[in-house]
Amino acid sequence: MTANYNYAFIDESTKKEIRRKILKAIAIPGYQVPFGSRELPIARGWGTGGLQITLSIIGEQDTFKVIDQGSDDSVNAVNIRKFIAQTTSVRFTTDTAQATLIQTRHRIPEEKLNEGQVLILQVPIPEPLRLIEHSETGTRRMHAEADYSGMWLYLYENIIRYGETTIGAGYPVMVNGRHMMSPSPIPRWDVPKLNMAEALFLFGAGREKRIYAIPPHTRVVPIEFEDFPFRAEDFRGHECASCKSTDTFLNEIVDSGSGMKKWFCSDSSFCEKRQMQKRQDV
Amino acid sequence: MTPVLSVRNLFRIFGTACSRCFDGNDEICGNKCPWCGAIVACKNISFDLYPEEVLGIVGESGSGKSTLLKILYFEEEPTSGEMFIHLTKRNACFPGEAFMGSVDAANVLSLNSYQKRLFRNHYMGMVYQNPFLGLRMHISAGGNIAEKLFMAGFRNIAKIRERAIYLLEKTEVPGNRLDESPASFSGGMQQRVQIAKALSNVPMLLFLDEPTTGLDLSVQARVLDLIKSLQKEMRLATIVVSHDLGIIRHLTTRTMVMKDGEIVEAGLTDQVLEDPQHPFTQLLVCSTL
Numbered sequence: 238m239t240a241n242y243n244y245a246f247i248d249e250s251t252k253k254e255i256r257r258k259i260l261k262a263i264a265i266p267g268y269q270v271p272f273g274s275r276e277l278p279i280a281r282g283w284g285t286g287g288l289q290i291t292l293s294i295i296g297e298q299d300t301f302k303v304i305d306q307g308s309d310d311s312v313n314a315v316n317i318r319k320f321i322a323q324t325t326s327v328r329f330t331t332d333t334a335q336a337t338l339i340q341t342r343h344r345i346p347e348e349k350l351n352e353g354q355v356l357i358l359q360v361p362i363p364e365p366l367r368l369i370e371h372s373e374t375g376t377r378r379m380h381a382e383a384d385y386s387g388m389w390l391y392l393y394e395n396i397i398r399y400g401e402t403t404i405g406a407g408y409p410v411m412v413n414g415r416h417m418m419s420p421s422p423i424p425r426w427d428v429p430k431l432n433m434a435e436a437l438f439l440f441g442a443g444r445e446k447r448i449y450a451i452p453p454h455t456r457v458v459p460i461e462f463e464d465f466p467f468r469a470e471d472f473r474g475h476e477c478a479s480c481k482s483t484d485t486f487l488n489e490i491v492d493s494g495s496g497m498k499k500w501f502c503s504d505s506s507f508c509e510k511r512q513m514q515k516r517q518d519v
Numbered sequence: 520m521t522p523v524l525s526v527r528n529l530f531r532i533f534g535t536a537c538s539r540c541f542d543g544n545d546e547i548c549g550n551k552c553p554w555c556g557a558i559v560a561c562k563n564i565s566f567d568l569y570p571e572e573v574l575g576i577v578g579e580s581g582s583g584k585s586t587l588l589k590i591l592y593f594e595e596e597p598t599s600g601e602m603f604i605h606l607t608k609r610n611a612c613f614p615g616e617a618f619m620g621s622v623d624a625a626n627v628l629s630l631n632s633y634q635k636r637l638f639r640n641h642y643m644g645m646v647y648q649n650p651f652l653g654l655r656m657h658i659s660a661g662g663n664i665a666e667k668l669f670m671a672g673f674r675n676i677a678k679i680r681e682r683a684i685y686l687l688e689k690t691e692v693p694g695n696r697l698d699e700s701p702a703s704f705s706g707g708m709q710q711r712v713q714i715a716k717a718l719s720n721v722p723m724l725l726f727l728d729e730p731t732t733g734l735d736l737s738v739q740a741r742v743l744d745l746i747k748s749l750q751k752e753m754r755l756a757t758i759v760v761s762h763d764l765g766i767i768r769h770l771t772t773r774t775m776v777m778k779d780g781e782i783v784e785a786g787l788t789d790q791v792l793e794d795p796q797h798p799f800t801q802l803l804v805c806s807t808l
Binding site: 382383389390396462465 | 636658659662667670675676
C-alpha cells in the first residue's frame with residue numbers, strides 16, 4: 238500500500254456520498270440513483286462505476302475477487318486488481334465461494350452466491366429504455382409513470398420480424414414489479430440468477446453517473462410474453478473442452494492452428510475448480 | 520341522466536397569466552390579454568358529455584378547440600379548472616382500480632401523471648388529424664395497435680394479434696397487412712389504423728381531432744361512415760373537433776361553437792346550424808361553400 242493515497246484511493250467524503258447513494262439504490266430496487274462520478278486513474282467507460290462502488294465499501298475484513306467476462310486473468314480484471322492491491326491491503330482470491338466482494342464485468346459467476354456476498358457489476362449503459370428513447374427527460378418520465386409499453390413493443394416487433402428477440406446481452410428485467418432495469422451486459426444465461434438471490438447486487442455506471450441495486454430476495458423477472466417465454470442461450474450439444482461441463486455458459490474459441498471450434502467455460506475459476514475435482518476423483 | 524364527462528371552468532393560458540386573464544372581461548378582444556400579453560387559449564370552458572352521445576366542437580383555427588381536446592386527453596396541463604368522469608363501465612383488467620376507486624368524485628385533472636396515464640390507457644381513445652402524431656410510422660400496423668394493448672396490460676402475442684386483425688378488419692384494413700408499417704399505407708388507411716388503435720382498448724371516451732381533414736372526399740365519406748357505425752356499435756361517448764360543418768352535421772347530435780377560447784354558442788346540432796344565434800356562428804354557417 239502506498240502511503241501517499243487515502244485508503245482505497247478516493248477520499249472519505251466521496252465514499253460517504255457513494256455509500257449514501259448505494260443505500261438509496263437498495264431502498265428503491267431497480268431505480269437509477271444519480272451520483273457524482275469522480276475521476277480515477279482509469280478512464281471512464283473502463284469500469285469506473287463498479288470501481289467507485291468497490292472502493293467505497295471495501296474494508297480490511299474483505300476478500301476481493303475481480304473478473305472480466307468471467308475470467309480472473311483478462312486485462313480489465315488484472316488492472317483493477319493491481320489498483321486495489323496498491324491502495325488497500327485486502328486479501329485477494331479467485332475462488333467465488335471465498336470472496337466477500339466481487340467486482341465483475343459482464344458475467345455473474347456460475348457458483349451460487351450466498352448471503353453476505355456482494356457482487357458489483359460494471360455498467361456501460363444503465364438505461365434500459367435508451368434503445369427506444371434518446372432523451373434522458375423522456376426516459377425519466379417513462380420510469381416515473383411506469384410507462385414501459387415502448388419496450389414491450391420493441392420485443393413484439395423483434396418476435397414478429399425475426400421470430401426471436403435481438404437483445405442478447407443486457408436483457409431488460411422488471412425489478413420488484415415496478416422498475417425496468419438493465420442488468421448490465423450479462424448474457425441472458427445469467428439473468429435468472431438475479432431473481433430471489435441471497436447476495437446483494439450493486440450496479441455502477443461511472444460514465445453515466447448512475448448507481449442502482451438489487452437487494453437480496455427481490456423479484457427480478459425478464460420481460461416476456463405469455464406465449465413467447467424468455468430463453469437463455471442454448472449450449473445443447475456442446476461441452477467445455479477443459480472440464481467437460483455441460484451446465485455452464487460457454488465461449489466459442491477457434492483454434493488458430495487447426496481452425497477447429499472449441500468450447501470453454503466462460504467462468505475460468507469455476508472451470509479450474511471442476512478440473513481439480515475431476516483429478517481428485519481420479 | 521348522469522354525464523360521463525363534466526368539465527367545469529377550464530382555463531388554459533399560455534404565458535404568465537395575470538388575474539385579469541381569468542375575469543372573462545369583455546374588453547379582451549381576441550385571445551390575447553391586453554394587460555399581460557398572455558394568450559388565453561381556453562377561457563372558462565364548462566360542458567357535459569352524456570353517455571353514447573357525439574358532441575361536436577367547431578370553430579376557426581386558433582379558437583382553442585384542439586387545446587381543449589388535448590387537455591381532456593391529459594396531453595396538456597390546464598392552467599385551472601376541473602374535470603369529472605363518471606365511469607359507466609368497469610374495465611376488468613384495470614390495474615389502478617384500487618386507488619382509482621373514488622374516481623367518480625375526484626377531479627381527474629388533479630391526478631398524478633402515473634394515474635392519468637393509467638386512466639387514459641384504460642378509458643380513452645384519440646384519433647389525431649395527422650396520422651404521424653397517433654402512429655409510429657416505422658413499426659408494423661399490428662405493433663401500433665398492440666402498443667395500446669400493452670399499455671392496458673395485455674401480454675399474450677397470439678391474443679394481441681387476434682384482436683389487432685379483428686380491429687383492422689373492422690376498420691376495413693385488410694388483416695393480411697398486419698405486419699406492414701403504416702408508412703407504406705395510403706392516407707386513408709393510416710387514418711383507419713389510427714381508429715383501430717384508438718378503439719383497441721374499448722374506450723369509454725373517444726376523442727377525434729379533425730379525423731378526416733386532409734383525406735380526399737370519397738375516402739372522407741367512408742371514414743366518417745366507419746366512425747359513425749363503430750360509435751353506434753360500441754356505444755362510445757365521443758367528442759369530435761372539426762372546422763368542417765359538414766362533418767359536424769353528419770356525426771354529431773350536439774355542438775359547441777368556440778371563438779377565441781370561449782364557447783359562444785351550444786345546442787342541438789340542427790338547431791345551431793339552421794338557426795345560428797351568435798354572429799360568429801352565423802358567419803361560420805354562411806361561409807360554407
